[in-house]
Amino acid sequence: MNIKEKLKENDFLRRIVKKHKIRKEFLADFNDFNNYYNDSGLITIQTIEYKILLLVHSLEKGMCNKELRAFGTKKIKDLINLLNQYIIISDKKYSTPFMMGCSIITEWLKIYDNNNFEKDETYKLAYDFIKIHTNSKDIKVGAFEYSTDNLIEYFETDYYNFLKSRHSVREFLNKPISNDDIEYCLNSALISPTACNRQMIKIYSVKQKNKKELLNKHIMGLSGFEINSINYFVITFDISAFSFYGERNQGYFNAGLVAMNFVNAMHSKKIGSCFLQWGNTYKEEINIKKNLDIPENEKIAVVIAAGYYKDKTLVPLSQRKKIEEIYKEI
Ligand SMILES: Cc1cc2nc3c(=O)[nH]c(=O)nc-3n(C[C@H](O)[C@H](O)[C@H](O)COP(=O)(O)O)c2cc1C
Missing domain, CATH: 1.20.5 (Single alpha-helices involved in coiled-coils or other helix-helix interfaces)
Known part of the structure; x- marks a missing residue:
């Protein structure tokens, strides 16, 4: 031996x-x-592109506000700086994120024009930038009215169209999700693959007022939500399922697969949703798990806000990259 x-x-x-x-x-x-990570100090095309995408998303969320006010001047200034940096290092190969950056500035200018908001130095900066850098017509950004009227049409076509008809929504009907619908979604989540079929993912439906309030207080990405209409689902994984160092990140990956099936099943039942990133500190997580009665051996992977769709709601367009920007044969 x-x-x-x-x-x-x-x-x-x-x-x-x-x-x-x-x-x-x-x-x-x-x-x-x-x-x-994005704030490590590295300046590459990638870090700039992700910064641009973050700002575009944030400005799109601002555009979903029903009562629009003058907004986003600091973000527009930062975005223009990033786009200028991008131009210097990108060799003028304009990617989808770059074009999205230009398009969101155009949308922002339109909002200022249409609402007669006061045109300050940022407006002028943005106007001058867009005069030089025309945006592509097929890169659509901003907000649009998401209406359940069209859903049946999408559902009756193919899988891609069904997936495409889902959008993260941030306001819901003020009614509880029926037990039948929850059961359907849980069954759909259960058929997700997990590593060695160990099924280490748990889903907690948060019903109690004090527990909901705790999440309202601690979840970071709740801006733009109609808080009182949210049904929360906390997705966790059980560390006890994993047997060696190579599985240290498996929990998050498996949780993602289960959560996506859960969310798509909800969509098929006209239940809208939005993932909420779990960005809390270790200490906060310990405290929240204790208060939610989640065992210590589980880690929170993500939270889902959900509820039946309202007939109409404003959502960000959330444009996607092109295939060649994410796929490579090697
Ligand atoms: C892991 C994850 C975390 C997210 N966290 C938040 C969040 O904290 N707040 C929020 O408003 N949206 C959040 N989102 C929603 C994304 O912003 C949204 O999925 C993205 O912009 C694409 O839009 P779509 O879902 O409508 O296609 C999250 C999405 C994912 C996948």
Whole structure:
């Protein structure tokens, strides 16, 4: 028996070695994240593009506001700076994110014109920028009225059209989701694949007022929501399912698969939804799990806000990239 085999036979030693490997790999993840995350200081086409996309999304959300006021001047200024940086380093190959940036400025200018908002120096900056950088007509950005009138038409076509008809919505009918509909969506979530069929994903439907209030308080991305109409679902994964360092990120991935099936099933039942990113600190998560009666061995992957669609609601257009920007044969 060689040393490796001997080690494997000894539970205590085997676990010490595994613990060391888990630490090493998590540390490597930490280094990757720290070196490459969007605010790491690296200036590349990619970091600029993601910054542009964030600003476009934020401005689109602003445009969904039913009572439009003059808004977004700081964001427009930042966006113009980023687009100018992009032009310098991109060799004039304009990508979808770049074109989305130009289009959102055009939309913003239109809003200012149509509402006779006061035209300050940012308006002039934006106007001059767009005069030089024409935006592409097929890159549509901004807000649009999402109406349930068209849903049946989409549902009766093919899978792609069904998927395309889903949009994240941030206001819902003020009525509870029926038990039959929840059961249908849970069954759809249950048929999602999970690694080795270990089914480590849990879904918590948050019903109690104090628990909802806790989420209202702690979830970061709730701007633009009609808070009182939200039904919350918390998606967690159970760490106990995983057996070695190579599975350290499996929980989030598996949760994503289950959550997407859950959300698409909801859409088929005319239940709108929006994922809410779990961006809280470790300490906050511990506290929230305790208050929601979620066991310590589970991690929160994502939260879903949901409810029956209103007949009409304003949503961001959320334009997508082109196939060649995300797909490569290697
Ligand atoms: C993991 C994840 C986290 C998200 N977090 C938030 C959030 O905190 N607040 C929010 O308003 N939207 C959130 N969204 C919704 C995205 O903004 C939305 O999916 C994206 O803009 C594309 O639009 P669509 O879902 O309408 O196609 C999240 C989406 C995902 C997938």
